[in-house]
Amino acid sequence: MSRPGEAKTTWSDTQTETLMGNLLRAGVTLAAAIVLLGGLLYLIEHGGEQPDYRVFNSQPANLRSVTGILGEAFSLSGLGLIQLGLLALVATPVARVLFSIVAFARERDWTYVGITLIVLAVLAYSLIGGQL
Amino acid sequence: MNNIEFTLLIALGALAAGFLGSLTGLGGGVVIVPLLALVFGVDIRYAIGASLVSVIATSSGAAAAFVKEGFSNIRIGMFLEVATTTGAIAGAFLAAITPTAFIAVLFGFVLLFSAYLSSRPKKENPDDDKPDPLAVRLKMDSTYPTPEGLKSYHVHGVPLGSALMFVAGILSGLLGIGSGAVKVLAMDQAMRLPFKVSTTTSNFMIGVTAAASAGVYLSRGYIAPGLTMPVMLGVLAGSMTGARLLVRAKTRVLRLVFSAVIVVLAFEMIYNGLTGNL
Numbered sequence: 514m515s516r517p518g519e520a521k522t523t524w525s526d527t528q529t530e531t532l533m534g535n536l537l538r539a540g541v542t543l544a545a546a547i548v549l550l551g552g553l554l555y556l557i558e559h560g561g562e563q564p565d566y567r568v569f570n571s572q573p574a575n576l577r578s579v580t581g582i583l584g585e586a587f588s589l590s591g592l593g594l595i596q597l598g599l600l601a602l603v604a605t606p607v608a609r610v611l612f613s614i615v616a617f618a619r620e621r622d623w624t625y626v627g628i629t630l631i632v633l634a635v636l637a638y639s640l641i642g643g644q645l
Numbered sequence: 646m647n648n649i650e651f652t653l654l655i656a657l658g659a660l661a662a663g664f665l666g667s668l669t670g671l672g673g674g675v676v677i678v679p680l681l682a683l684v685f686g687v688d689i690r691y692a693i694g695a696s697l698v699s700v701i702a703t704s705s706g707a708a709a710a711f712v713k714e715g716f717s718n719i720r721i722g723m724f725l726e727v728a729t730t731t732g733a734i735a736g737a738f739l740a741a742i743t744p745t746a747f748i749a750v751l752f753g754f755v756l757l758f759s760a761y762l763s764s765r766p767k768k769e770n771p772d773d774d775k776p777d778p779l780a781v782r783l784k785m786d787s788t789y790p791t792p793e794g795l796k797s798y799h800v801h802g803v804p805l806g807s808a809l810m811f812v813a814g815i816l817s818g819l820l821g822i823g824s825g826a827v828k829v830l831a832m833d834q835a836m837r838l839p840f841k842v843s844t845t846t847s848n849f850m851i852g853v854t855a856a857a858s859a860g861v862y863l864s865r866g867y868i869a870p871g872l873t874m875p876v877m878l879g880v881l882a883g884s885m886t887g888a889r890l891l892v893r894a895k896t897r898v899l900r901l902v903f904s905a906v907i908v909v910l911a912f913e914m915i916y917n918g919l920t921g922n923l
Contacts, residue, residue: 530719537705545702545881552652552874560649564871569688571866578864595870596863599698599877603859605705606852613723624783629723632853635730639737639860 529616533609540605544598551586551594558591579640607636648871655685656875663703663883668890669900670844671763671907673880674700674823675756679910682749682923687872689745689923693821694867697855699880700823704852706881707888717845721785721800721832725810726850729828730857732814737861740819749918752820756911759826760904769840779803780836789842798839806836818858823851 575581576596585593610633617625646654658680659673666673674696681692740748776786776799785800809831813824825847832843862868917923 541702541706541881545878548874548877551870552878555871555874556649556652559871561647564646564648564651566685566687566691566869566872569690572869576868576870577866592870595874596868599868599870599873600863602698602701602705602877603856603863606701606856609705609849610723610726610853613719616719622784625720625723628727632723632726632730635727635734636853636857636860639730639734639857641860 529612533612533616536612537605537609540608541602544602544605547598547601548595549598551591551596551598553591554589554594555591603640607633607640610636651685652871652875655681655872656879658684659699659876659879660883663699663880663885664887665883665899665903666880667703667707667884667887669903671759671900671903672823672825673703673884674821675759676907676910677876677880678752678821679756679914681872681876683910683913683917689748690740690867691869691872693740693748694862694869695821695873695876697817697821697859697862698868698873699877700817700821700855701852701859702877702881703884704823704848704855706885707848716789716841717849718785718787718838718842719849720783720787721836721838721842722846722849724783724785724803725807725831726853728807728810729814729817729824729850729854732811733818733854733857734814734861736815736818736820737858737865738818739815740862740867741865743819745923746918746921748820749914749923753911753913753915753918755816755820755822755826756907756914760907760911762826762830763900764904775799775801777801777803777836787842789839796839798842799837801837802835806831809835814854814857817851817854818861821858821862823855825851 571577575585576592579600582593582596582600586597610629614626614629614633617629659677662676662680663673666676677696677699678689678692681687681695682689780786780800780803783803786798788795788797809827813827813831816822816827817824828847828850829843832838832846833840914923
């Protein structure tokens with residue numbers, strides 16, 4: 514298979530990757546559980562109402578920002594909990610990027626630490642509201 | 646129809662889309678927007694928001710399985726993500742100022758293009774020992790496992806690949822899809838990577854690209870929680886089940902059927918966009 518000199522790097526890479534994969538799966542499972550809980554609460558409270566998604570009229574401010582969503586979720590609003598779960602879901606690929614920075618830094622590959630930091634900055638820009 | 650019935654119907658539709666999408670390898674995300682917009686009469690902006698979220702769920706959910714196979718190239722993925730994430734943010738901003746009729750027509754053409762790309766026979770790129778100097782400097786050349794042991798490959802066309810990735814990012818942010826087809830095109834055709842490396846690295850990139858537009862979508866109110874909940878849960882459950890069955894199922898007939906569904910949805914999107922119904 515691989516040359517003897519490469520064995521160690523390959524092994525630690527695989528280990529890092531496996532850890533990362535499990536981390537992602539745990540994140541998705543957690544996010545799905547929060548969304549499901551929020552969804553049940555929402556349907557118990559509002560299940561009998563009519564859905565209205567035909568005309569776009571944005572969402573209430575409390576469901577559009579991270580701080581607003583946290584407030585709604587802690588007061589156990591169904592919709593707030595769903596948004597919190599969706600935020601957790603969006604955080605999983607971001608966690609993967611963070612994790613890659615650590616992995617590249619451990620390999621002392623500063624070029625890729627820099628490249629990954631750029632990706633992280635773009636993600637952070639979007640998640641803090643993306644104002645031009 | 647009240648919220649409970651609506652939620653159950655959407656969840657069933659999303660479950661089927663995720664299941665067929667992963668079983669056929671065409672991706673469930675591409676049919677979510679037409680399903681919501683054409684069948685359930687949902688505004689295309691809410692449909693795009695819900696679809697984008699489900700794309701993140703399937704990408705992160707499948708990553709654990711792909712990682713074990715050892716095909717994806719993290720360096721290539723991360724380098725190209727600079728292009729896809731900036732493209733995705735540009736696309737998300739464009740979504741706000743683009744007329745929905747234009748989005749519907751463009752969506753139809755992207756659907757047709759995806760169906761066409763996935764119907765082409767997959768042949769491995771020939772070995773070529775003249776890599777792109779930029780790829781060498783960025784240490785992109787790597788190895789991947791084959792039945793005969795680890796095989797090394799070279800990386801080509803980094804600038805063209807990056808440009809295509811920027812386009813993939815714009816489409817992802819504008820249409821709420823993973824743009825897997827364009828990403829594979831960039832890596833398979835422009836950079837001439839082995840096919841398995843292209844598809845798995847593409848999956849790794851899809852979640853990060855989608856996360857870049859998700860923030861903009863959220864702050865603009867595109868992500869309606871009551872609608873996104875059944876879509877995300879349905880697609881996730883469907884694609885996980887599909888991935889588990891993948892090894893056993895004979896997918897040729899399914900692929901043909903699902904491709905036909907995609908083509909019909911594509912023409913419906915274009916028609917409804919042109920007649921101003923979306």
